[in-house]
Amino acid sequence: MTTESLTRRFQDKIDQELKIEPKDWMPDAYRKTLIRQISQHAHSEVVGMLPEGNWITRAPSLRRKVALLAKVQDEAGHGLYLYSACETLGIRRETLIEELLSGKAKYSSIFNYPTLTWADIGAIGWLVDGAAIMNQVPLCRCSYGPYARAMVRVCKEESFHQRQGFEILLTLCQGAADQKAMAQDALDRWWWPSLMMFGPSDKDSIHTAQSMRWKIKRFTNDELRQKFIDMTVPQAEVLGLTIPDPELQWDEASGHYHSGPIDWEEFGQVLRGNGPCNAERLEARQRAHQEGTWVREAAQAYAAKQIEESKKVG
Ligand code: 3HC
Numbered sequence: 001m002t003t004e005s006l007t008r009r010f011q012d013k014i015d016q017e018l019k020i021e022p023k024d025w026m027p028d029a030y031r032k033t034l035i036r037q038i039s040q041h042a043h044s045e046v047v048g049m050l051p052e053g054n055w056i057t058r059a060p061s062l063r064r065k066v067a068l069l070a071k072v073q074d075e076a077g078h079g080l081y082l083y084s085a086c087e088t089l090g091i092r093r094e095t096l097i098e099e100l101l102s103g104k105a106k107y108s109s110i111f112n113y114p115t116l117t118w119a120d121i122g123a124i125g126w127l128v129d130g131a132a133i134m135n136q137v138p139l140c141r142c143s144y145g146p147y148a149r150a151m152v153r154v155c156k157e158e159s160f161h162q163r164q165g166f167e168i169l170l171t172l173c174q175g176a177a178d179q180k181a182m183a184q185d186a187l188d189r190w191w192w193p194s195l196m197m198f199g200p201s202d203k204d205s206i207h208t209a210q211s212m213r214w215k216i217k218r219f220t221n222d223e224l225r226q227k228f229i230d231m232t233v234p235q236a237e238v239l240g241l242t243i244p245d246p247e248l249q250w251d252e253a254s255g256h257y258h259s260g261p262i263d264w265e266e267f268g269q270v271l272r273g274n275g276p277c278n279a280e281r282l283e284a285r286q287r288a289h290q291e292g293t294w295v296r297e298a299a300q301a302y303a304a305k306q307i308e309e310s311k312k313v314g
Pocket of ligand 1: 041
């Protein structure tokens, strides 16, 4: 079969909502963009543990510590799940890790912001995991089988993450005035970076159109961002907090909230490595990888011994 007919048959499968599996023929460009997106997603999960891990020893109660420990542990699992999904596309995990540690690979901009107070942990759960759920639920219907299936389990755990974050903020907002002020300060600092998680506007997105044709994306960046805003503004009202956007207002005609302009200059700076915590996050991952060398070597030695033993028995 010619590449042209293979490509036509590939797109027909996608148009019929059939999953593309690792052993199926796929255009190199499809494979390449999946490796790009899934690896960045995995890196985001792993780097995303850092801002939250900062508060595990500072959690205000045992209950909060346990919930945060469970959440951070989930994120680690999501990262490993997604690296495994990426490996089905024929790329080695070591290569992906090297790309992250060298600074070559992207991960979500949101994790380059500092967690300054305990309320930030609530804001991350409520806003960042809330945005992640908005982005990841459609990915459960992604055309690439391993990615879609990984997302089903990830989304179940994200729902717990979002609820525990919202509950942290609700507790603060129902507490003393300075606790509510801490929650408002966290919302002020995390609102706009959370909107940036959905990517550049559709007119500036280089991948969205093709990713929509391949049903990797089921909604565009702006569509998901709008859904997130529409869902989250009423939640802020329940908390009694003010969204830091003076232009935010309900538009009856469209049935959506109109929101003010995003600072794309800030977004671009963070993507270029000039965010508040980019260097710190990369250095932490490089240090962890170095300190984990003995664990990898021990695991590899054990695996080699097991293979030797099985050969003797075999
Ligand atoms: N942070 C960093 N880079 C971003 C970005 C962001 N928030 N948004 C877009 N970009 C990058 C893209 O990677 C692309 O760069 P590249 O060509 O070098 O890869 C460029 O900006 C253009 O953006 P596009 O919109 O054209 O790119 P995509 O089609 O890939 O869309 C995306 C970006 C919406 C983030 C998409 O990749 C996606 O849906 N990824 C899967 C979900 C994901 O990775 N979420 C990250 C957070 S994970 C998380 O929150 C964990 C949770 O447990 C807390």
